[in-house]
Amino acid sequence: QVPTVESGGGLVQPGGSLRLACVAPGFTLEHYNIGWFRQVPGKEREGVGCLTHSAGRAYYGDSVKDRFVISRDNAENTVYLQMNSLKPEDTGVYYCAVKKFCSSGTFAVADITAPWGQGTPVTVSS
Numbered sequence: 690q691v692p693t694v695e696s697g698g699g700l701v702q703p704g705g706s707l708r709l710a711c712v713a714p715g716f717t718l719e720h721y722n723i724g725w726f727r728q729v730p731g732k733e734r735e736g737v738g739c740l741t742h743s744a745g746r747a748y749y750g751d752s753v754k755d756r757f758v759i760s761r762d763n764a765e766n767t768v769y770l771q772m773n774s775l776k777p778e779d780t781g782v783y784y785c786a787v788k789k790f791c792s793s794g795t796f797a798v799a800d801i802t803a804p805w806g807q808g809t810p811v812t813v814s815s
Contacts, residue, residue, distance in 0.1 A: 690715065690802075690803045690804055691713075691714040691715050691803070691804070692803065692804040692805060692806040692807070693711055693712070693713045693784070693785050693786060693787065693803055693804075693805070693806040694711070694712045694713070694714070694806050694807075695709060695710070695711050695783060695784060695785050695806050695807070695808055695809040696709065696710050696809055697709040697710050697809055698782075698783060698808075698809030698810045698811045699810075699811070699812070700812045700814065701775055701811070701812070701813055702775075702813070702814070702815050703775060703776060703777060703813055703814075703815055704774060704775065705775050705813070706771070706772060706773045706774075706775065707772045707775065707811060708769055708770070708771050708772070709725070709769065709770040709772070709783055709785075709809055709811075710767050710768070710769055710770075711723065711725070711767065711768040711769070711770070711785030712766065712767055713785070713787055713803060715803075716787055716803065717766060718761060718763075718766050718767070718768055719742060719743065719745075719761060719763045719766075720742050720743070721742050721787050721788075721802075722739055722740065722741055722742050722787070722788040722789065722790060722791035723739060723740050723759070723761070723768045723785055723786070723787060723788065723791075724736060724737075724738070724739035724740075724785065724786045724788040724791065724796060724799075724801075725737040725738055725739070725757075725759060725770045725783060725784070725785050725786075726783070726784045726785075726786060726799065727779075727781040727782065727783045727784070727811075728781055728782050728784070728808070729780065729781040729782075734784070734799060735750070735781075735797070736750055736796050736797025736798065736799070737749070737750055737753055737757065737770070737783070737796075738750060738753060738757060738759050738770075738796050739759070739788055739791035739792075739795075739796040740759045740760070740761060740768060740791065741791045741792075742791075745760075745761055746791075747759045747760075748791060748792060748793045748796040749796070750796065750797060752778075753772075753779070756772065756773050756774045756775075757770060757771065757772050757773070758770075758771040758773075759771075768785060770783065770785070772811070775811075775813045776813060777813045777814060778813075779811060779813050780811060780812050780813050780814070781810075781811060782808035782809065782810050782811070783808055783809050783810075783811055784805055784806060784808040785806070786799065786801040786803070786805065787801060787802045787803040788800050788801060788802065789801075789802055
């Protein structure tokens with residue numbers, strides 16, 4: 690299987706916004722649950738949120754709820770993570786993943802069905 694591919698990371702000031710994109714070669718994303726995770730060196734990978742297949746319902750972790758939005762463009766076969774009101778603690782490498790399950794109880798579970806990609810780094814700093 691081919692790893693997911695993330696893009697859109699960069700350096701942004703606190704309070705700013707970024708939009709990350711995720712593609713998964715070989716997958717039609719509307720048919721799969723997609724999750725976003727992030728990792729800071731020295732810490733475990735943290736679940737940010739996920740988007741269900743078909744209906745496209747999103748679930749988020751408490752630390753990003755009301756600031757981050759996961760969406761999907763079926764025509765582009767791409768899933769996005771819109772990050773607003775960014776904080777320094779949002780800094781990390783962000784990964785998307787094709788997941789087995791997506792719900793309020795499983796968004797943080799790394800039950801991935803495709804290899805991790807290289808991620809895209811996000812740095813929130815003034």
